[in-house]
Amino acid sequence: MNYEQARFNMIEQQIRPWEVLDNQVLSLLAVMRREDFVPPACKALAFTDMEIPLPPHKNPGQCMLAPRVEARILxxxxVQxxxxxxxxxxxxxxxxxxxxxxxxQVITLEIEPELAETARRNLQKAGIYNAExxxxxxxxxxxxxxxxxxPLRGPFDVIVLSGSVAEVPAALLDQLKVGGRLSAIVGDEPMMRATLITRVGKDSFxxxxxxxxxxxRLLNFPAPSKFTF
Structure with a gap:
């Protein structure tokens, strides 16, 4: 498989049409080896417009997001x-x-121990040492x-939820600096909204x-009650 051609096609056919036009983002995607972060059995799918399931498959929802979604969030x-x-x-x-x-600096939290260890290895192999x-x-x-x-502690300039939630918990907003941004995919199927929350004051967003x-769905994030009175 020609990975460089596949990477080029991903950018030109999936990511640019999704209104990702920031040259810094596009240049980064052109050099980051996405194929090194997918499970070995899925290397041929590294640049396809789909979510890629991640082992150990205990929780079927755990996956890599589609490339165009990752790019648009970025x-x-x-991020500065x-x-x-x-x-x-x-x-x-x-x-x-x-x-x-x-x-x-980046702190990234993973609930599944095996995935956390895999991610550590992937980042180390990629020569990335400012992500814990x-x-x-x-x-x-x-x-x-x-x-x-x-130095790797809250609050943060940027918070990213790499999955969806029914609503953004207040505990996450509490970890956001004034001027900071939080990105989350919010709502329920069949349609969710990419949500960007900026903290503009101590108690205002x-x-x-x-x-x-x-x-x-991200695991363990609560859904709001559907009952109304």
């Missing part, structure tokens, strides 16, 4: 070199790798997972929803 967030990033849902580590190239994978449940133990005495997509 463009929306406009001085910024500190938190990702929920490491998966294979590919999104963390993209973020690490744009940011100063922590095995943790971002839905239940967020404050504990991002605390500590070193601005929300935009620029495009629609569908993504698997």
């Amino acid at each position: 463009q929306d967030l406009a 070199k001085h910024e500190k990033v938190l990702e929920i849902g490491t998966g294979s580590g590919f999104m963390a790798a993209l973020l690490a190239h744009r940011a100063q 994978v922590r095995q943790a449940d971002g839905a239940a133990n967020l404050a504990e997972a991002v605390s500590g005495n070193g 601005r929300t935009t929803q620029a495009w629609d997509t569908v993504a698997p």
